[in-house]
Amino acid sequence: MSNTLLILILLGLMALAYRLGMRRSQRLVGGPGGVRDLHSLPSYYGFFTAIWCGLPALLVLFLWVSLQSGVIRDLVIADLPEAVRTLPPAQLGLVINDIQNLAQGNIVSGEVSLEMERAAAHYQRLRQTSFAASVVVVLSLALLGLSVGWRLVSPKFRARNRVESVIKWLLVGCSTIAIFTTLGIVLSVLFESIRFFEMVPIGEFLFGLDWSPQMAIREDQVGSSGAFGVIPLFAGTLLIALIAMLVAVPIGLMSAIYLSEYAGARFRAWAKPLLEILAGIPTVVYGFFAALTVAPFIRDNGALLGLDVSSESALAAGLVMGIMIIPFISSLSDDVINAVPQSMRDASLGIGATHSETVRKVILPAALPGIVGGILLAVSRAIGETMIVVMAAGLSANLTANPLQSVTTVTVQIVTLLVGDQEFDSPKTLAAFALGLLLFLITLVLNVVALHVVRKYREAYE
Amino acid sequence: MLSITPDTVALGAARKGVITAGFSPVADDARAINGTVGDITSADPRMTARNVNVYYGDKLAINNVSLDIGVNEVIAMIGPSGCGKSTFLRCLNRMNDTIDICRVEGEIRLDDQDIYDSGLDVVPLRAQVGMVFQKPNPFPKSIYDNVAYGPRIHGLTSNKNDLDEVVEQALLKAGLWDEVKDRLDEVGTGLSGGQQQRLCIARTIAVAPEVILMDEPCSALDPIATARIEELIDELREQYTIAIVTHSMQQAARVSQRTAYFHLGELVEVGKTDDIFTTPRHRLTEDYITGRFG
Amino acid sequence: MNKPAVDQTRTIDRVNATLKQRYNRERRFRRFGLAAVILGLLFVALMFLNIISQGYSAFYQTRILLDIEYRQEVIDPAGERDPATLSAADYAALVKSALRALYPDVKGRGEKRELYGMVSSGAALVLRQRVMSDPELIGSRQALWLPADDDIDMLVKGRIDRNAPESERRIKNRVLAWVEQLEARGAIEKQFNLGFLTGGDSREPELAGIGGAVMGSLYTLIVTLLLSFPIGVATALYLEEFAPRNRWTDLVEVNINNLAAVPSIVFGLLGLAVFINFFGLPRSAPLVGGMVLTLMTLPTIIIASRAALKAVPPSIREAALGIGASRTQTVFHHVLPLAMPGMLTGTIIGMAQALGETAPLLMIGMVAFIVDIPGGPMDPATVLPVQIFLWADSPERAFMEKTSAAIMVLLGFLILMNVIAVILRKRFERRW
Structure with missing residues (x-):
């Protein structure tokens, strides 16, 4: 050095x-x-x-x-x-x-x-x-x-002015890093994706129903020629995200309501930080939990019921991902519920509504845009989540809606395609960047919409 | 059903005796400061409050207030800010329950029922004693749903036609029907401030309460909208008992039959509105009315 | 009474008619909410119990007491004490003969292999190290606690059921009998496993340690901290204190908010394409890992730092500007010191995030099997979460214990960081 x-x-x-x-x-x-x-x-x-x-x-x-x-x-x-x-x-x-x-x-x-x-x-x-x-x-x-x-x-x-303007330009420079990062992401994924689309037509990529990226590396090698249809990956991603949302939204929302509307100060003071621990646990730990505890548990219990459950079932990955997202939903809902003005509660209570009627018929409808925004952010996070699915979901693309079967996701494929030995120009490697581009675009749209919805909601009550 | 228990009568009479024993046209403070000047009772009371103390944590917000609210009358509560008039009003349908640190002592009755009885249920109480708040607070729902909210949660109507009828009647009584009948589906928060407040009054009326409490209902409104609300209050008096807290002495004079003057958590003087504004008997009342403070 | 009163009696009757039902619904709703909270807490408890119950035993290692004879003819037949000879000697033979001495009646190749298999291959390394540091040992005898094989380890820790039929258990009856003999003599016991905390990775579960991964995490975090803290604070300062409100700053803000929600794996793709393929930086290096994590944690730090700057009341700035300080002097002398605790809190939380991150590091090759403990930010390394990922994939039963223990260490670090952040916030929190 x-x-x-x-x-x-x-x-x-x-x-x-x-x-x-x-x-x-x-x-x-x-x-x-x-x-x-x-x-x-x-x-x-x-x-x-x-x-x-x-x-x-x-x-x-x-x-x-x-x-x-x-x-x-x-x-x-x-x-x-x-x-x-x-x-x-x-x-x-x-x-x-x-x-x-x-x-x-x-x-x-x-x-x-x-x-x-x-x-x-x-x-x-x-x-x-x-x-x-x-x-x-x-x-x-x-x-x-x-x-x-x-x-x-x-x-x-005027040395001070010169020094200060240098400092200012340094600050400006630092603040552009955010823009360069976005630009870097877009350009790096875009270039490789364009090279990928030169080899595989974009229509086949977006609408193909088959995904098997194994390519013959040498001419004489026996092997499939590779199929790059992204639909089964998205179906799998959405299936797992859906299961996660089915777990996280009711539990997250209800616990936010309970903690902000019903719980006593002391219960809230220890229950809330304990729940938030879930947000601080690294995803690799959730993956370990999903793969080695939850998945075998579901498989064994399914076997008892006479169900044929894959040991890499979408259910296990989705369930654990749901647990991971609970604090995310609950803290966003908490913010949104607290932003509903007290006068709304007073109006409803003043007419003789019970507490739960006030929550269900006044606060939740009023907070709905904010909650929807929060859920969209959570969906974006579920789609982009990697470690849980890499460890607990399957590798082979499987177009199914059965949560007991094994499916694979976009992020799993990116990891499998890029980890280990790689040649930088094969469609197999480049496909990972095309998937990355798709993932980036989808989460970007979700985030922009969600942030916009949440901001509009905030402005409505400010 | 409106009879007062012997205890209450005795208490009221005793209190009246103490108070009326020695007042002069302009009371000297030394004698009058601890008791209320004027007649706190009403000939036909719907609500009776006796010796009410309210604490916020350790702080005494209302000190020993007794007051009757009579059937079909409008009683106005006036006084400088922080005098406890709103706090007292919120005691009448237990809205203070929503504030954790608030504690109420004493006795408040609605007809025969002690509303601070431990067995009493606040839900039907609030259906009988409705409240209109300082800032118009329509729900972010349609105008129709705003008015129908109360009847729906209380199960007052059994079918859609009845509900339509209740909503129309309530909006008619609130004087809003003609302005909104063609756009009942629009969001209530899209109305003007005065319309919003009348919508809130319609929402309260739709439950058919016995008493309506109004906490400075016009403070956020312009003079024209205020005039509409005041007219409305006058019309509503025929069917409801109304207690209104107001900052504006003119408003109290215009809409009420009786007026209560609060000062630093105490009820200083009660009387017929005309008397209070023409011949106040307590110096504090006089000072306030003549604009020496407030 | 008059007509409305009659009407009202009807109202109150109707209200009372449905009241019971409404209160039932109220109770149900409330219970549902409580159940949700309890379920959430249950998940937390379940995960911690699951991991701790599986992992605590990895901090102990089963060792067997063996009477080792450092025979000259095996270690150094020529007697020259040449380090190269000493290093290349067959120390496993010493272990084997010690085992044979314990069980003289073991005959046959298969049986012998099982006997030798009881002691870890790491035992030979222990002997070599001892001899290398002290050649005087040659020719002497010494009773030594040497690490047992992972299967024996699991057996002694009760992870393998002794009562299971022989065909379903990884340990043969014969070996089980030997172990029980050793136990009866007190020659086998669980001892604190320092090697787990200090050692590098290994294919042998009983030798694998997290030391290398911890050092890799440390270097990565240092790089992340050195880059992300100054850049994050500078960005926040610019946006909050200097920037005019215009299209450009709006663009920067929107960018930061979006970057906060971009999936972490996309940052990995960026790192692979830009840092490794374009700039040609080495794969698997903590330097690159730190750079990728910097980009990922920047939004967190910037958002927290801006909040801290916003919390400094304008009166402070006005006071400084009012006595003739320049904008820059005001910010650096007054605003920044007051906002620093908040910024540090945000930075610690960002670092905790970075410490737990795995996916982007897989993209830049920090997933290799690395035995050596890295000595700097350019050496190939792995990090703690990636080590967990690698071990979780290993089939050996003993690696499950190691994985859980590594998770315990990782969670321990994270909890420590969060506690520091909370203390910092409590300690320096100011109400204006």
Whole structure:
């Protein structure tokens, strides 16, 4: 990690720049007594110099590090013999991997040829050159910046304003990360999806009834040609989400009503946080619980009743997912119910309605939009939930509405397609990104609608 | 059915005796401050409150108030903010039950029934003593459903035609029928403020209560809507007993037959409305009416 | 009385007629609500009981007392004490001969294999370590507690029914008899299993530990914290204190709210496509895991930090601005320190979320079988929840116990973090 050392040196230089800038500003006005003649406090002149010293250098270093591996890779490839260069991208990737491993002294998968040795040496040389160059460029940039910043220091110079505007731009930069994340998600899934749709027609993907992504990797391999119909995956996802909602909505809603309308203060004070524990339990724990406790329990009891229950039944996954979503529904409902103004309750009680009549006929109808919004958010979460279904639901696509059978979901398929060995260009891998795109779009629509509904509801009572 | 138990009569008489024994046209505070000036009783009382104390937690909000509310009269309760008039009103149909820390002592009777009796059920009580609130609070449902809410939950009608009839009558009595008869399906919250408040009154009337409590029903309304509500109160008086809390002395003077003046949780003076506004007997009442504070 | 009064008597009669029914319905509704709460609490209790009852025993390990003779001819025939020789010696043979000495009448290959199988293959590693650190041991004898095989472990812990017929039990009658002999002599017992907390993963359940996963989680969380806290706080500061209300900030806000609800696995896809395939960062590295989790926890931290900033009353800002502080000085000198406890609380909760997250890390390859304990954020590593996922998939009965115990450790960390968050909130909560 020689880059760490470089960064430490840069930080040291920045500290030096800070002192130099501060000293200079004080000296220019004749010692600490003259600080009043400065436009800004001396420390701002220090910060200003430090920013000039560090910021450009750090930016360049960041760019260098993020681009160098790609550039070096291209250079190494360009130097490889013709036969290797024209390999399909997947195999070329393996060769490059081997070269990198060889260069780092790791174990290599294949046999080491002379060309590989040469390429590895080349790779190693390029890396060293690149690092040396980056050290020179970055450090000279830092020193140059330092001297520029130092020269700019003068009593009339508005260092504070400059420093503050740099800070402001840093803040602006941070706030754009949210946008870049969304953009990154959309672009990364979209590009791979487009490549996928070049191989598999989009109509077949969206409306196909068969899902079996096993593809023949080599021409001579016996195997299915792969079918990429997403309908059975969605049916499975929706089946499990439906079961989850059937568990979570009544329990979550009723417990929210009970806790906010009926329960005494003391009961509420311990029951509510205990229920909220469910929200903090990692999903992998729910998956473990579903796969090793609930699913066998359901299967054995089903067998007693003479039912043929799969050991990866949709029921087990849905049930446990429902438990996970209970606190989500209950805390959202709680918010919404509390937002119904007291005057509504008074009006109903004042006419002689019982408490439950008030809840059922006035509060719930009034809170309905908010509750619906909350349920939509919960559905979106159920559709996107991964670990429970990866551990407790099946792998094979099965178009059924029977909750006792095994189904698979979109997220399960994404995980199975991408975990383990993968070639980056086979439709099998790319299909995972197409599924990801679909998942992203569906949850996005659900979230936007739900957030809109909830916001409108809030505004109605504000 | 409206007879008062001997105890109550004795108590009322005794109290009256104490109070009437030594008042002067303008009472000197020393004597009158602990008792109510004027006649707290009514010839034909529907509700009688005796020695009522209300606490919020440890804080005494109403101190020893006794007052009758007579059949087919409008009694107005006035006083500066925080004087306890609304609290007292909410005691009359036990709306204070909804506030956890609130505690009521003393005796309040509706006809013969002690409404703070431990065995008493608040649901039928509130069906008999309806309430209209300060801010119009229609449910976010259709106009029809708003009015039909009470009859429906209480099971007052057995079929749709009866219910239609009840809703129409209630809206007619509330003077809203002509304005809304063509749009009963529209949401009640879409009406104007004055219409909303009349809708709330219709909703209360639809249950056919004996007493209607109104807690500053016009404070959120403009003068024209206020005038409509005041007219309405005057019409309703013929069939119902009405207790109204108001900030506005003019309103009290316009709509009520009797007026009660509250001050810092005490009932200072009660009397015929005309007397209170022309010849107040207690200095506090006089100061309030002449606008020295309030 | 007059007419309305008659009418009203009828009203009250009708009200009373249906009253009983209405109160029944009231009671039913109330009971239904209570049942929902109790059901929810029951689920919590069930899960905790289930996991604790399965997992507590993993903190103990069955060990067998063996009389080991460090024979020179096996360890170091040449007598040169060369570390390479010492390291490559056949320590398993020492264990085997100790076992043979215990049961001299065991004959036949099959029987012998069963006898040797009672002790874990990790026993040889223990011996090697001892000899390597102290070569003087060679030639001496020593009584040592050595780890038993996982099947014996399960038997001693009562997870295997001794009364079951031989065909349905993983332990042969013969082995059972040996174990009972050892028990009678007090030469087999359960001891605290430090290796579970400090060791790396292993294919052998009795040797597998969560140390590697815990370190992986630690590095991942450190990366997440270092990235997400400054970025999250800076974003919140900008949006709350500096940003003008315009299309751009609206866009940022909508984005943040949506990101909070995007499925975590989608972040994994992003990490795979951008960090690994585009920037060429190594797979399975805590650095990449931390970067992915940063993007995932940012919305939580930003939303909590904004709430904390909103709670600082405007009068504080006005006071500072009024004596001539710049906007930036006001924010950094007055507003930020006051909002910091709230921001920290939100950050801890975000970190707890990140600690429990599994799905996106599967996408970036943190799911590999890794024996070594990672030494830094660039080493291949796995994290605690992924370790749980991997073990939950293993068929051995003993891994179920390990999985539950790992869950207990994970939940312990999460509870600790949440308790800190609650204390922080209670301690620094200010009412303005």
